[in-house]
Amino acid sequence: MxxxxxxxxxxxxxxxxxxxxxxxxxxxxxxxxxxxxxxxxxxxxxxxxxxxxxxxxxxxxxxxxxxxxxxxxxxxxxxxxxxxxxxxxxxxxxxxxxxxxxxxxxxxxxxxxxxxxxxxxxxxxxxPLMLVVTPDLPVRDVAGLIALLREGARPISYGSSGIGAAPHLAGELFKQMTGTEMTHAPYRGSGPAIQDLMAGNIQLMFDSMPSSAAAVREGQIRALAVTTAERIPAFPDLPTIAEAGVPGYEIAxxxxxxxxxxxxxxxxxxxxxxxxxxxxxxxxxxxxxxxxxxxxxxxxxxxxxxxxxxxxxxxxxxxxxxxxxx
Structure with a gap:
């Protein structure tokens, strides 16, 4: 508890x-x-x-x-x-x-x-993890991201802190539950991955909130949702992925x-x-x-x-x- x-x-x-x-x-x-x-x-x-x-x-x-x-x-x-x-x-x-x-x-x-x-x-x-995207990605919510992935008009890569880390598994679970495809880009930790996300070298991440919260607040990256079953007090207006269009999605x-x-x-x-x-x-x-x-x-x-x-x-x-x- x-x-x-x-x-x-x-x-x-x-x-x-x-x-x-x-x-x-x-x-x-x-x-x-x-x-x-x-x-x-x-x-x-x-x-x-x-x-x-x-x-x-x-x-x-x-x-x-x-x-x-x-x-x-x-x-x-x-x-x-x-x-x-x-x-x-x-x-x-x-x-x-x-x-x-x-x-x-x-x-x-x-x-x-x-x-x-x-x-x-x-x-x-x-x-919780936070679904964050580079500001140049033309999506404002989870539904928009799913639609973009299903169009397949452009390659989409998602970063993580390493193979098998929770952010990696969050991405794989998202792919499974939405029937979409994107390429995993593993890094040696979230820090380097966030830097590449801000630079637009990767398009999105399911990142642990402590490493992405400041960049979200400063407008360097855009948050779409959190991965937990309930909203988070630190970002009360941010929906969960489940309520934003993927029922049953939950990971932390x-x-x-x-x-x-x-x-x-x-x-x-x-x-x-x-x-x-x-x-x-x-x-x-x-x-x-x-x-x-x-x-x-x-x-x-x-x-x-x-x-x-x-x-x-x-x-x-x-x-x-x-x-x-x-």
Whole structure:
């Protein structure tokens, strides 16, 4: 369930240990030095944006800075593999999107077992995708886009943050449900894809809201709809794809935090607690709302169950869509 400030404060009142002396003692003095948080994409994408705004506050709670390191490549596999190989000492964490449990269904040469190589810490937030187009595309709504695609008078390419990422699957689901065709253009993260969309090198994206919201507000790209079942408070006038002409269409993404498998449970618990406390701050909640992100900050065991269920759900979608790694 979404985190609320009241819920966190109630948990603290019920005896959840506060940061500081007792909590640090319970984790063997951790953290005693700065912490690495690997983002397996270039700067500027939604994972990078969310990790930076959340982990800055978490570092303040822990009393040590958290350094974001971008390790892009192979749809997040390169950076994730680096974390999987890291010592399980609480000094290295991974911030990744739902592709963490999608990519194993596409890549049979994975250098790690996604469900076994990492210790789930918490789900930061769930986030809608936004259907956005380059301003030069002569469409103003979803119906107009579908009509243009069915005409087939011009080639249409849609970008994504990588093969198998939620934005890629959103495009494939849209094609399936509308009986249309367009060419997938994978990038090494949403940041570069958005730049090409603004330049008109690709025509549309199903992009995570944190990376596209600012460009939409500034008029650099045009938003047609959101991919969730309900409208989003950050863009209340923007219809859902379902209500705009594709009944039953629904897809979203989420962003989580993992540590190398074997990281002590006390460290995982304290990191999750610090994330929950940071998420309860009104200033951070306001920032996340602007980005269109709904805070979650669930417990490690709850996130583990959720990640497993998402692994199964996305696997079915990949198989049904016939998506293969290129």
């Amino acid at each position: 979404p985190l609320t400030r009241r819920a966190v404060l109630a948990g603290l009142a019920a005896g959840v240990p506060l940061v500081g002396g007792p909590a640090r003692a319970a984790t063997g003095g951790w953290p005693a030095r700065p912490i690495r948080c690997v983002v397996p994409y270039p700067p500027g994408g939604p994972t990078d944006i969310l990790a930076r705004v959340v982990m800055q506050r978490v570092g303040q709670r822990l009393g040590q800075p958290i350094v974001i390191e971008n390790r892009a490549g192979a749809s997040g596999v390169i950076g994730s593999a680096e974390v999987a190989r890291a010592p399980a000492d609480g000094q290295t964490f991974l911030a990744n999107a739902s592709i963490q449990v999608i990519i194993p269904h596409l890549n049979r040469q994975m250098p790690f077992d996604t469900l076994a190589a990492f210790a789930p810490v918490t789900n930061f937030a769930r986030v 993404t989420w962003y989580g935090l993992w540590a190398p498998a074997g990281t002590p449970a006390a460290i995982l618990g304290r990191m999750q607690q610090s994330v929950a406390e940071a998420m309860a701050l009104p200033a951070l909640q306001a920032t996340l709302e602007t980005l269109g992100a709904v805070p979650v900050a669930d417990a490690p065991e709850d996130f583990a169950r959720f990640a497993r269920s998402e692994y199964d759900r996305w696997g079915r979608l990949v198989r049904d869509a016939g998506i293969e790694a290129q």
